[in-house]
Amino acid sequence: MNQNMRNMEYAVRGKVVITADSITSSLKTNPSAYPFSKIIYTNIGNPHSVGQKPLTWPRQVMALVDLPDDVGVDNPNVSKLFPQDAVERAKELKSYMGGCGTGAYSHSQGIRGIREEVAEFIEKRDGGIKCNPDDLFLTNGASTGIGHILTACISGPSDGVMIPIPQYPIYSASLALLGGKQVGYYLDENKEWSASIEELERSLKEAKKNGVNVRAFVLINPGNPTGQVLSSSAISSVIKFCSKHSLILLADEVYQENVYDPNKTFISCKKAATEAGMLGKFEMVSFHSTSKGIFGECGRRGGYMELTGFDPDVQAQIYKLASSGLCSGIPGQVMTSLMVKGPKPGDVSYDSHENEKKTIFDSLKRRAVMVSEGLNSIEGFECNAAEGSMYLFPKVDMPEKAIQEAKKQGTNVDTLYSLSLLEATGICVVPAAGFGQEPGRAGFRTTFLPQEEEMKQAVELFKSHHEQFLEKYK
Amino acid sequence: MNQNMRNMEYAVRGKVVITADSITSSLKTNPSAYPFSKIIYTNIGNPHSVGQKPLTWPRQVMALVDLPDDVGVDNPNVSKLFPQDAVERAKELKSYMGGCGTGAYSHSQGIRGIREEVAEFIEKRDGGIKCNPDDLFLTNGASTGIGHILTACISGPSDGVMIPIPQYPIYSASLALLGGKQVGYYLDENKEWSASIEELERSLKEAKKNGVNVRAFVLINPGNPTGQVLSSSAISSVIKFCSKHSLILLADEVYQENVYDPNKTFISCKKAATEAGMLGKFEMVSFHSTSKGIFGECGRRGGYMELTGFDPDVQAQIYKLASSGLCSGIPGQVMTSLMVKGPKPGDVSYDSHENEKKTIFDSLKRRAVMVSEGLNSIEGFECNAAEGSMYLFPKVDMPEKAIQEAKKQGTNVDTLYSLSLLEATGICVVPAAGFGQEPGRAGFRTTFLPQEEEMKQAVELFKSHHEQFLEKYK
Numbered sequence A, B: 001m002n003q004n005m006r007n008m009e010y011a012v013r014g015k016v017v018i019t020a021d022s023i024t025s026s027l028k029t030n031p032s033a034y035p036f037s038k039i040i041y042t043n044i045g046n047p048h049s050v051g052q053k054p055l056t057w058p059r060q061v062m063a064l065v066d067l068p069d070d071v072g073v074d075n076p077n078v079s080k081l082f083p084q085d086a087v088e089r090a091k092e093l094k095s096y097m098g099g100c101g102t103g104a105y106s107h108s109q110g111i112r113g114i115r116e117e118v119a120e121f122i123e124k125r126d127g128g129i130k131c132n133p134d135d136l137f138l139t140n141g142a143s144t145g146i147g148h149i150l151t152a153c154i155s156g157p158s159d160g161v162m163i164p165i166p167q168y169p170i171y172s173a174s175l176a177l178l179g180g181k182q183v184g185y186y187l188d189e190n191k192e193w194s195a196s197i198e199e200l201e202r203s204l205k206e207a208k209k210n211g212v213n214v215r216a217f218v219l220i221n222p223g224n225p226t227g228q229v230l231s232s233s234a235i236s237s238v239i240k241f242c243s244k245h246s247l248i249l250l251a252d253e254v255y256q257e258n259v260y261d262p263n264k265t266f267i268s269c270k271k272a273a274t275e276a277g278m279l280g281k282f283e284m285v286s287f288h289s290t291s292k293g294i295f296g297e298c299g300r301r302g303g304y305m306e307l308t309g310f311d312p313d314v315q316a317q318i319y320k321l322a323s324s325g326l327c328s329g330i331p332g333q334v335m336t337s338l339m340v341k342g343p344k345p346g347d348v349s350y351d352s353h354e355n356e357k358k359t360i361f362d363s364l365k366r367r368a369v370m371v372s373e374g375l376n377s378i379e380g381f382e383c384n385a386a387e388g389s390m391y392l393f394p395k396v397d398m399p400e401k402a403i404q405e406a407k408k409q410g411t412n413v414d415t416l417y418s419l420s421l422l423e424a425t426g427i428c429v430v431p432a433a434g435f436g437q438e439p440g441r442a443g444f445r446t447t448f449l450p451q452e453e454e455m456k457q458a459v460e461l462f463k464s465h466h467e468q469f470l471e472k473y474k
Helices: A003-007 A015-031 A058-066 A084-096 A112-125 A145-155 A170-177 A197-211 A231-242 A269-274 A313-324 A331-342 A348-378 A401-407 A413-425 A452-472 B003-007 B016-027 B055-064 B084-096 B113-127 B143-154 B170-178 B198-209 B232-243 B271-275 B312-324 B330-338 B350-376 B400-408 B413-425 B452-472
Strands: A136-139 A160-167 A181-186 A213-220 A248-251 A284-289 A303-308 A445-448 B136-139 B158-163 B181-186 B215-222 B246-250 B285-289 B303-306 B445-449
Touching: A003 A170, A003 A231, A003 A248, A003 B312, A015 A413, A058 A084, A058 B055, A058 B330, A058 B445, A084 A331, A112 A136, A112 A331, A136 A313, A136 A331, A136 B312, A145 A160, A145 A248, A145 A284, A145 A303, A145 A313, A145 B400, A160 A197, A160 B246, A170 A181, A170 B312, A181 B452, A197 A213, A197 A231, A197 B246, A231 A248, A231 A284, A231 B181, A248 A269, A248 A445, A269 A284, A303 A331, A313 B003, A313 B136, A313 B170, A331 B445, A348 A452, A348 B246, A401 A413, A413 A445, A413 A452, A413 B170, B003 B170, B055 B350, B084 B113, B084 B330, B113 B136, B113 B303, B113 B330, B136 B143, B136 B312, B136 B330, B143 B158, B143 B170, B143 B215, B143 B285, B143 B303, B143 B312, B158 B170, B170 B181, B181 B198, B198 B215, B198 B232, B198 B246, B215 B232, B232 B246, B232 B271, B246 B271, B246 B303, B271 B285, B271 B303, B303 B330, B350 B452, B413 B445, B413 B452
Parallel strands: A160 A181, A160 A213, A213 A248, A248 A284, B158 B181, B158 B215, B215 B246, B246 B285
Antiparallel strands: A136 A303, A284 A303, B136 B303, B285 B303
């Protein structure tokens, strides 16, 4: 079978998670098999799986868009169950579908009316910089968009893409599968996970020396797993670097709504490029998703990508690739529409919708602080604050004996530690090795998505397990 | 950029469709630009886009599954808008999701409870042959499943897959993208598009002689674009051939509900393999989808694949690949559930649901006959009946001058003909060359999905255009 597929690793659903799933099964038949009653999944940015409630209004609109008119928007009893602004919004979305409804394949870039709404959202977000709906592709989450662009970049084993270390493993996994080279550039943990231009140039130079044709550059902002939020000038430096070396910039901006640090703001790469006078002068793709932010609608598989500066012929090839998968799911397209355009001030659902969003955001913000402070209070842990995103990536001082034991078992100490944590506490994290890190560093990634009470307990469990672990390997 | 991507062709959304879309735009600004008022899209199996109504009950259940409990199943007014059996079924589906709802990523093979329902459906369909939910993967339509399996098969440019000629272009497109070899075997138009074992052996032998490692074999039953429905013995021959040569059998069975010929029945490859005593003794994957059948829910992107006879290690690798895309969309998973398990006899929606399905099926059956008879009545057309599926694939005698003109334009006569048909009548078909055919043959593929009155007019337009075309190139 395909050797590239065998070589691919995807830690977010890797060995630790598979063990967690089998513990869940054991607990069903033998509830006292472990010192806990259930697994606390902090391995993945999957908010609804750990207690976050869906926003009401988008689900109401979505239900009405799916219902045939006579039993939905045109039913005389519709107002008994649905607010008026949900009915209106559903009618608007249905009008975009030209009578076909949600059961038809759409244009392979996505429904035109929805792309126009996304374009308006981007223009507003970036202070008026123009966005052309023809440059937007609606995608199944960000994943399919990332897959399309990496597919376009990799022609053979000597092609490579620069990715941050640590990085989100969809990049390393996709590159392994495509048979391309992963060219890592290190983020500096001691400088809030920033990347210096010197490091970018060093990494590129080394790759070139090794015969790699570097085609593209991945920037994740806000960072995953690292949580930093970049300044306009930091982004501009990356843009100039990409332009100078003719690299396609993949701007992973799926956490753009998840900024908690009051001194930080999300600046899009598009805005930074415009301010630097570079927009359209180099190739850039920005990804967004309904799975993160405040919506957390992962199961819906909605999202979009925006292309700027592409050669029309290359863009046509990317369209062809999208069309070979026919179209992204319509429910995901509808959710994308509702993410970029909620109820207007004065609409009957406006206040409740904004309140629901604020409640989720404020709680995420409290958890970001509470968990990073909790982890930092553990002897031997060092953890940068989550300025944004949904993750913390603590560095853990591992006892030498544990490192030796991991070696003996043919694994790394991160995995040994994460499995030990899982079996002692039920907390399921991802070993840091799955994201990449500087040699000699160790740790894990955890979300702070479980609800506040549970997350508080988790912090206590992190602490008590670490003491046990040190005791065991002292 | 990736040369494999550039080489890929996907005719179903190729040049003729792109021209049709631009005509649609022109008609908006200048309604009299063409001798018709709108495009009749018969290029793609997209039933809802050409007037087929969604089934009511599945959409009602789906809406309730998406609505938060307090504004949905638990709302005191729910019965004002939804029938009782839709509420019960929605509660059942919600129970499978363990409180997470439709907004969470599911297990990467799909929600367990839904896989159990699919397993029951398969067991019932095949007369009791066991189906293990662990061998099922819920997918985004059939496309992602096909992509995963072909990815597993192709390690490099010397690996190949046997596909029928004519074939559905997702196979040729995926193979081109993966950089593998397409190994064609011809279906015999004069024998109802059957394939002889002699032809399979010839094709395999030739491929081996050319240094191709043939890894897998694609069987499309009922046929696309060719509409034949295979007998148990015809399938058994293919199974023995695959087993003998250690080929993975990809059984594309997405049209299993679309059988119109009263003398034919759909026999699954699994059933045929069991009857031949071969089940589990060779690797086989069967694909199904919510996009076709009676549901026609293309936009939902739902479907599944069932693996049998796979080495557990290889199956684990396929799981890893599925997990790198996280999971298929939950709305598609829910629709798959509703396709395999409708209301029970006695439930309040049972009769209306069955009636809606029967109305759609009966009309499809009438159109299959009406359009094939209409095409056969055109001088120079020959068209096998559609025993099943949604397509007709007529052979058209082309005038020599048209063939020469196509050469001069650097295209093939199928494309010249299809563009001429489009510009004269607004009917958008796919040139037969997009599916492959014997050298010297010409024609196109058309669906019979537009509603009956429109399809009757289309038959007249096929006829009048053909006369004009012959006149032009006589």
